[in-house]
Amino acid sequence: MFTKKFYYLIKLQYLGYRFHGWQKQPDVKTLHLMVDRTLNFILEGKRFKSLASGRTDAMVSAEETAIELFVYEEIGNKNDFLKLFNTNLPQDIRALSIKEVDEKFNIINNPKVKEYIYLFAFGDKFHPFCAPILTTILDDLDVEIMKKGAKLFEGEHYLKTYCYKPSDNGIYNREILTCEIVENTIYTANFFPKKSYLLRVRGKGFMRNQIRLMMGTLIDLGKGKLTLDDIEASLEPNNTIKMEYIAPASGLILKSLDFE
Numbered sequence: 001m002f003t004k005k006f007y008y009l010i011k012l013q014y015l016g017y018r019f020h021g022w023q024k025q026p027d028v029k030t031l032h033l034m035v036d037r038t039l040n041f042i043l044e045g046k047r048f049k050s051l052a053s054g055r056t057d058a059m060v061s062a063e064e065t066a067i068e069l070f071v072y073e074e075i076g077n078k079n080d081f082l083k084l085f086n087t088n089l090p091q092d093i094r095a096l097s098i099k100e101v102d103e104k105f106n107i108i109n110n111p112k113v114k115e116y117i118y119l120f121a122f123g124d125k126f127h128p129f130c131a132p133i134l135t136t137i138l139d140d141l142d143v144e145i146m147k148k149g150a151k152l153f154e155g156e157h158y159l160k161t162y163c164y165k166p167s168d169n170g171i172y173n174r175e176i177l178t179c180e181i182v183e184n185t186i187y188t189a190n191f192f193p194k195k196s197y198l199l200r201v202r203g204k205g206f207m208r209n210q211i212r213l214m215m216g217t218l219i220d221l222g223k224g225k226l227t228l229d230d231i232e233a234s235l236e237p238n239n240t241i242k243m244e245y246i247a248p249a250s251g252l253i254l255k256s257l258d259f260e
Contacts, residue, residue: 003072004072005070005071005072005103006070006071006072006073006074006075006100007068007069007070007100007101007102007103007105008068008069008071008075008078008098008099008100008101009066009067009068009069009098009099009100009101009105009107010066010067010068010069010085010095010097010098011064011065011066011095011096011097011098011257012035012062012064012065012066012067012093012094012095012096013062013063013064013065013093013094013096014031014061014062014065014092014093014094015061015092015093015132015133016031016056016058016059016060016061016062016249016250017059017061017092017131017132017133017250018092019031019034019058019059020058021055021056021057021058021059021060022052022054022055022056023055024036031056031093032050032052034089034090034093035050035067035089035093036050038085038088038089039069039085041088042081042084042085042088043071046071046072046073047071047072048069048070048071048072049069049070050067050068050069050070051067051068051070051107051108052065052066052067052107053065053066053067053068053107053108053112053257054114056252056254057209057249057252058249059132059248059249059250060249060250060252060253060254061132061133061250061252061253061254062253062254063253063254063255063256064096064254064255064256064257065254065257066107066257066259067107068101068105068106068107069098075098075100078098078099078100081098082095082097082098085098110259110260111204111259111260112204112257112258112259112260113177113202113203113204113257113258113260114202114203114204114205114206114254114256114257114258115178115200115201115202115254115255115256115257116200116201116202116206116211116252116253116254116255117186117198117199117200117201117252117253117255118135118198118199118201118211118212118215118247118251118252118253119133119134119135119184119187119196119197119198119251119253120134120135120136120137120196120197120198120199120215120219120247120251121134121135121136121137121192121193121195121196121197122136122137122138122139122140122141122222123137123138123139123140123141124136124138124193125138126191126192126193127191127192129189129191130189130191130192130193131250132250133187133250133251133253134187134192134196134250134251135247135248135250135251137219137222139223141219141222141223142221142222142223142224143181143197143222145221145222145228146181146218146219146221146222147180147181148228149217149218149221149228149231150179150180150181150199150218151179151180152179152228152231152232152235153176153179153201153214153231153235154176154177154178154179155175155176156173156174156175156176157173157174157175157176157235158172158173158235158236158237158238158239159172159173159174159207159210159235160172160239161213161234161235161239161241161242161243162207162209162210162213162214162217162234162243163207163208163209163210163213164207164208164209164213164246165208166207170207172207173237174203174205174206174207175203175204176201176202176203177202177203177204178200178201178202178203179199179200179201179202179214180199180200181197181198181199181200181218182197182198182200183195183196183197183198184196184197184198186198199211199214199215199218200255201214209246211252212246212247212248212249212252213243213245213246213247215247215251215252216243216244216245216246216247217231217234217243217245219245219247220243220245
């Protein structure tokens, strides 16, 4: 017997600091596990499935990401559903919106633009409360040369160097729409350092640890361990350069997700 499905796009945000990433894993607390547990509770055990637009690593946070929810009974009042969902989610996960989509929508394959930011400060030991979303670099950094280095990533480049454990058959020619380092004016608190910065990166698809490898490279550039020429060479087709410093996960935030 044919059973009708209903499809919903739910936008979420979360602080990832105490989670082992998005993907479900045995014996650890992950974001997908907590979201599905909550859905199972509020749907009272009715059949459902949820798919995410992508995975984030342990301790990475999101201002805006999305899941697609498949259910076999229509959600009547979506505002009531959203309120019930938020009431039962852990306090470090929040549902932002819900809207119905049709069966043609595919959250994984639908073209999308993601914006990531990486928040950092340097030159001192800062308040421990910063740790969930801001990375501290104790050394001094040359931010001006880091700004020049970030701009080198813009455009279409060969990015195999910036993929963690790349395979031989991956697609490494990728386009980065925006890559810049600017002073942070988005996240503020009375315990934050007087000055902090963020790396802002926009693109249609990112590889495993790509942003953190890019940030690690820019940190090494700021320390004087690398040059702008080194970064330019790392973006050339079929180069064999290895950038091995992966910046800490807790400074990385998925800022926005826009479906085309």
